Amino acid sequence: VMASAAFQDHITRSVLDPNFSGSDHSLWCSRTAPRKPQARRKVGEKALQRQDEQEEREYVLDSAPYSLTLAQKMGLVASPARRLTEDEWTQIKTRSVLQEESAQPCAVCREEFLLQPQVLLSCSHVFHRTCLQAFERFSGRKCCPMCRREQYETRVIYDAAHLFRHRCATRIQACWRGYVARKWYRHMRKIICPKDKQLRRKFFEAKLQELNDSFIRYCHTDTEAFLRDIDRSLSSSRRVFQQLERKSISEPQEKDWDQIQSQVIQRGVHDCPICLTALCSINPLSEASISNHQRRPTMLLSCSHLFHQFCLEAFEAFAADSRPLCPLCRSVYHKKAI
Structure with missing residues (x-):
């Protein structure tokens, strides 16, 4: 039961x-x-x-x-x-x-x-x-x-969820680290010149291109006025350099003038480079054959070139610079009458 x-x-x-x-x-x-x-x-x-x-x-x-x-x-x-x-x-x-x-x-x-x-x-x-x-x-x-x-x-x-979150965090960290590494590498490529010749050439080409782009970007709208400012600044810089060169050249002494005159005699200079007529002060034979009214004084330059005094004065009056250069060698000079 x-x-x-x-x-x-x-x-x-x-x-x-x-x-x-x-x-x-x-x-x-x-x-x-x-x-x-x-x-x-x-x-x-x-x-x-x-x-x-x-x-x-x-x-x-x-x-x-x-x-x-x-x-x-x-x-x-x-x-x-x-x-x-x-x-x-x-x-x-x-x-x-x-x-x-x-x-x-x-x-x-x-x-x-x-x-x-x-x-x-x-x-x-x-x-x-x-x-x-x-x-x-x-x-x-x-x-x-x-x-x-x-x-x-x-x-x-929730083990699979933990593993999935861990993989996602690892991937995010890897992407971030890769982004930081690539950013650092691009920055280093911009500031450090490579050793390879081709890479160095590309590096300087990129730098020059950046300078050109920045130059064009910051140019004024009036290009002609901008170029005139550049020419003005260049001319002023050139005048400063010329003044420095003239100040650096000292006037030759008497013995230096003798050496310069001997160099002229050895070269056998007979004509003025400006008027292409005979010089009478260096060559006595030519001086005897020339009449008194055709005789013209001669100037000897510190660069060992000879000119007629009137020809050199006319050239200096024609020149725009305050202190003209030699008509032949384009150097600053000191002159002496002979």
Whole structure:
């Protein structure tokens, strides 16, 4: 009588309460009724929002076990399996990490986990939570898609999300470091001249091009006025240099004039380079053959050139500079009448 009552109570609870789980766990898939796609999407969005707001926490997904029936207490029906402890879950997760389950794609959909929810089974296999639920609804029983183990427990974990965030952070850091290195290299190429000849030539060409571009960029609208300013500044600089050159030349002494005159005699100069007529002061023979009214005084320059005095004075009056240069060698000179 006691055994019959116990069997009747166990069968009644199994039939009337679909959520009741005894030794047979085949009804686990019918606990949650299939939802519409929109409802599942809204529930998934809310779950993701709660996951972002709250700290990631691992928890067991299976519901709490029901109290044992009289038949199970008497040993007439097999009792459900004992729930795994936290230490056992730690060992299972360690084995899953060693097997790199979270680093591999999901075995059901063959896609990366990324930030999607994942579950760890008591057999140390990892799947997408939605993929595992779809597989259990399709198969009609609770069985691992990999090892075909039944009567397993599931636990929500976030190892794949941590790995994905770590890879993203590593990629961002690598991109940033590459950007900094390229920026530093371009800056060093602009300021340091390379040793190779071709690269050095390109370096100076780029520098010259930058100067030309800046010159054109900062030019005034009136180009003619700008060029006139440049000519004016160049002429003033040239006059300054000429004055410095004239100041640096000292007047020759008497012995220096003798050496200069001997150089002229050795060269055999007979004609004035300006008027192309004979010079009479150096050559006595030519002086005797020339009449008194044709004799003209001669000027000896410190650059060892001879001119008629009137020709040189006319040249100096014609020249625009305050101190003209030699008509032949274009050098600053001192003069002496001979």
